Amino acid sequence: MSPMTVRDAMHVGVVSCDPSTTVLEAVRLMNEKRLRSLVVLDFDCGLAGIVSEMDIVAARLVHEGGKPWDQMTVGEIMTNRVLTVTPDMSLQDAARILVNHRIHRVVVSDPDDLCKPIGILSLGDIMRYLERLERGEETAAETAPSEAKPTKRAKRARRATRRPTASTRKKTTRKRTVRA
Numbered sequence: 001m002s003p004m005t006v007r008d009a010m011h012v013g014v015v016s017c018d019p020s021t022t023v024l025e026a027v028r029l030m031n032e033k034r035l036r037s038l039v040v041l042d043f044d045c046g047l048a049g050i051v052s053e054m055d056i057v058a059a060r061l062v063h064e065g066g067k068p069w070d071q072m073t074v075g076e077i078m079t080n081r082v083l084t085v086t087p088d089m090s091l092q093d094a095a096r097i098l099v100n101h102r103i104h105r106v107v108v109s110d111p112d113d114l115c116k117p118i119g120i121l122s123l124g125d126i127m128r129y130l131e132r133l134e135r136g137e138e139t140a141a142e143t144a145p146s147e148a149k150p151t152k153r154a155k156r157a158r159r160a161t162r163r164p165t166a167s168t169r170k171k172t173t174r175k176r177t178v179r180a
Contacts, residue, residue: 004091009129010108010119014039019048019075023059026051026074037105039117040078046115047107049078054104084109085121095126 016039017026026038030053042048051074059077060069083106085094097106098121108119 004129005087006085006089006091006094006108006121007087009091009125010087010121011125012119014107014117014120016041016117017051017074018042019073019078021074022070023056023072023074023077024070027056030056036122037120038074039107039120040074040080041117046113047082047084047109047117048075049080050082050105050107051078052104055079082107084114084117086111086114087118091126091129094121095123098123098126 015029015033015035017029019040019042021029021040030036030038037050037052039047040049040051055077056069059072083097083101083103085097085106085108087108088111094106098104104124105120105122107117108121110116110118
């Protein structure tokens, strides 16, 4: 078995915004694309930060004083200390980074240009990859993981596959009580 790499589990591609995007616009984009985070790109290096659901919740509930949360910009609430990994890094090393830094996701960057994001690796991506391996499925090339939230249709489909059908249900017999 070949060593597991970030490439095996990562979500390829990023949805991004710039630091001047309002938090409300970011929320709309995340809901529309069913994402849990956006990569924030600026004009200099490219990678300026990352804004997640948690950053938005904190801005909405915890932010004190100043302007209302929905008038704030992504640049004001984003996490600007973004850790990056490369696609060829071992999955174990990437997981160690996530755990040691107590973060939920890292940006996967082009090895030749660390300011150019090419994907995201989250704890959820790693868990889905390991689950696929456990089931005997192969690498991410077959089924790309995603940070996207499961759709209602996907949830219903999973639930439907778990429900017993008429042919698989155990037939139960009722005991009849006879009174004397």
